[in-house]
Amino acid sequence: MKDTIPTITTGALPAASKIYVTGESHDIRVPMREIAISNEAPLTIYDSSGPYSDPATRIDISKGLPESRGGWLAARGDVEEYKGRCVTDADNGFAKGERLVAPFPAPHVALRATGERSVTQLAYARAGIITPEMEFVAIRENEGRLAAPVRDGEPMGAELPDLVTPEFVRREIAEGRAIIPANINHRELEPMIIGRNFKVKINANIGNSAVTSSMEQEVEKMVWAIRWGADTVMDLSTGRNIHNIRDWIIRNAPVPIGTVPLYQALEKVGGIAEDLTWEVFRDTLVEQAEQGVDYFTIHAGIRLHMVPMTAKRVTGIVSRGGSIMAKWCLHHHRESFLYEHFEDICDICRRYDVSFSLGDGLRPGSIADANDEAQFAELRTLGELTKIAWAKECQVMIEGPGHVPMHKIKANMQEQLKHCHEAPFYTLGPLTTDIAPGYDHITSAIGAAMIGWFGTAMLCYVTPKEHLGLPDRDDVKTGVITYKLAAHAADLAKGHPGAQRRDDALSRARFEFRWQDQFNLGLDPDTAREMHDETMPAEAHKVAHFCSMCGPKFCSMRISHDIRAEAEKREGMERMAEKFREGGALYVPTEPAS
């Protein structure tokens, strides 16, 4: 057994401090990040990084994070403790001795709904109940704002209120337009919401594979990913030790954790797709639901008759889950057990409030295959499944592509809205060209920003290693930052209230040569500072009124200040201004940030 207390990245981000906003109706503390600015009021922003970035919290991953949701669940009085399923050797891929990752040491009591009740946020929302989770995300979405700034943007049909209220959250969930992935067994969670009428979110994938990786690395990757802004994390582990590694991750995760249960089920049957059965799969769902997985990717949309639709594709089926299920369907020549047992799956999910991410097993894997018959046939089935899940009071989001050239992106959003009844869309990219291996975080950020603008609620990141290998720590960071900027570009374009506050604060810092503020307000202060220091390392240069890009004589911003100063000095400026076709004083100082 290896060291079970790995080094986890902790501590505040540069110039940032953690603040907590308390609820009005519930006993909740909503974390926010406050960025200090040298000559303005601090900027408060959304913060996904969890207790790890709070210097006041002692982190011990062998104990896990505090179960702050425990009291909320108890107060609802509709769940019961029970002795969960016993962990089997198969759960960890028969890893033994040295190769077995140690189980998570602290006890975790499994909860389930009492009787036949549904304990989903959707059920509560429909019943008119505003849960602590709903109030939590409402406060969180407002980022400490008290008022709406000037509105700008083209929301593309999204409804973006000036301020998000708990009741607005409840309504959005009740109508299926948003989800709060929050398994009752993930009591360490800081709830977040995924929906078109909220801030665009991003997901980071982690997970060991049969080829490489370890528990320590995976927990740190999760912490690292949320530090830079991942809103949810999918554990896509395959190979050995899946169960134990997932325990370590969930017990230490303040963000929702998603999985593809099929991966573990396949390990349990020795990697032979056709040997998969409903019983093995069902067992895996219960196992993961008891651990606290917040959302399951379920590839129930691939039907037998769709498999031949992929025959003429350039890149066939590129979803792992999709290819596994297609193989199963073809081998048995029948509809998949996921499709046939979908209601049974719902019955499991509603007992724990595991949300669905209905997998797009037939998503295109190349520009050539975008928006084809197979892809849209599956999408329509996902729409049918959405209705079934909703009837069972389960929360649902829909997975989307993939590889799509820019001119075919909007149709993806339109078809999804139409056929999936406005359930939140969760896309992978899409990549807008196939010719840039090594840069697919960028080819996909283009598509992600666009589809985010059009209404996609969550963007699954793509790292520079896409198509090439397993991302390491640096790749995870690059992927997360790239997707944070894409999601933010989408929020700006939608006119999300408050989104522009950070751009404006950074731009003011830029214009006023407040270099430290400029770094600290960016998505990655460390990298910005390092890049600046490469050519101008001296501390004195941090107050320099230029940078090495243009040098002092050609710094347009410095000259702009000279212009303003000169204009202010000159007499007769007002008279002069009148002569101009358009009047107004020159360089009136901008308003301080509200």
Added chain:
Amino acid sequence: MKDTIPTITTGALPAASKIYVTGESHDIRVPMREIAISNEAPLTIYDSSGPYSDPATRIDISKGLPESRGGWLAARGDVEEYKGRCVTDADNGFAKGERLVAPFPAPHVALRATGERSVTQLAYARAGIITPEMEFVAIRENEGRLAAPVRDGEPMGAELPDLVTPEFVRREIAEGRAIIPANINHRELEPMIIGRNFKVKINANIGNSAVTSSMEQEVEKMVWAIRWGADTVMDLSTGRNIHNIRDWIIRNAPVPIGTVPLYQALEKVGGIAEDLTWEVFRDTLVEQAEQGVDYFTIHAGIRLHMVPMTAKRVTGIVSRGGSIMAKWCLHHHRESFLYEHFEDICDICRRYDVSFSLGDGLRPGSIADANDEAQFAELRTLGELTKIAWAKECQVMIEGPGHVPMHKIKANMQEQLKHCHEAPFYTLGPLTTDIAPGYDHITSAIGAAMIGWFGTAMLCYVTPKEHLGLPDRDDVKTGVITYKLAAHAADLAKGHPGAQRRDDALSRARFEFRWQDQFNLGLDPDTAREMHDETMPAEAHKVAHFCSMCGPKFCSMRISHDIRAEAEKREGMERMAEKFREGGALYVPTEPAS
């Protein structure tokens, strides 16, 4: 004097060889890149890298590239050799002794139009003449295709013929919709075309600054930038040695070189904007035109009455040239000499065929300032200047922003088309958010891809160092690759004929686990290979039917092949297929590349 024969990157790209296509009407050899593919016909693509990537060419930068255009110009019989202007100390910022960069050693004879003639491609095009330059770019744009593949895309008003003919090129130039920047004093040039109805091009900026850089570095940056795909290079040098460094660059440049003559003029007056005069500026234009600069950025669109429009901006004026001219206008309280002498400037440009890049001095420098009154007021003036330049038979393109959120990008293209009479648009990004210093190549690639799709003809790259410092060699490469992929995404979305050939070839390689082909067909084979090898270094893995991302058991593409094999093995497949709602054989092998 430092070593004048620096190390220049030469040699073929991986699996690539240089081929030359000869003209039908003229004595021209158009370079293309042929990428060998292991089990398909080679793919021929556009190649901007010049003789440096041809192992058959001996490179000696102290001799410069061969003057392949010399014969074309002589044949037209409308130019004369003359003793050009003498180089003064001021041209090199009074650099002396050790600090003076050695002059380019080989002689360069200056040419100019005889008499009052115009020797611009626009003048020839209007006269119905198809020049060698026009035939050259026509062949180049077709990338060795003989036929148009299946058309797909949304051209947004662009007219994209199946194959580009020399006559089509002539017409586009005659109507002002495209330019071939090709100074008669840049006889080393391999002509290229910039226009909405051609492939989207990218520009890379290089240049030393007062703070850092050298001649050797700048020549290598140029060679390095075109190796990775830059279609034009702007030399934005400031500080000392501007004249001599530019000579070295142009004599070794197969791509058009652009400059902002104002930068050098400002150096000549000691960096004091208000001391600039028409005479100094005029002298600088002639100096640079004689050297062979192919396009000038001229900030003639800033008029006095527009300066106050920037007063309430968050980031004032962010164009260097714009801020210099604004300061000049304000100080002298008069219209700029660029605006007042615009016709005189045209008279110089038409004698050498220097194209205009009409500078957007008032472009927005932040999301907050996008699409404001100042920006669009200047754009309308640029439209007026376009008409003046066209009347003088000068070629024109228009510079565009800057920082623009996604929802305001389309208006930029629409306003430009409307007010600038379809002259080609050449934008910097635009950056779609301000919050990601260190990642602005990505924030801007999003905007660049979109505005490229909407009709922008050339995209000026942004490197990761934007706003932070002077880009180094690695930054230049990252910026170029990022912009190549954005331009390609735009070509795909427009439905540029032939654009998808490369995506398809790479996707086929991906599906068939031809790793080497996958690397070689990408924009950056070296990086893709390195990333792959980080986790799977062995040569044997180059033929592995999986990668470390998913491992062998979860490789969807491998499973897709298994499905195909299984389907082919099984009897009764056809009968089975009939039962499916949609018929068709499973995984019919894809057509080989045409």
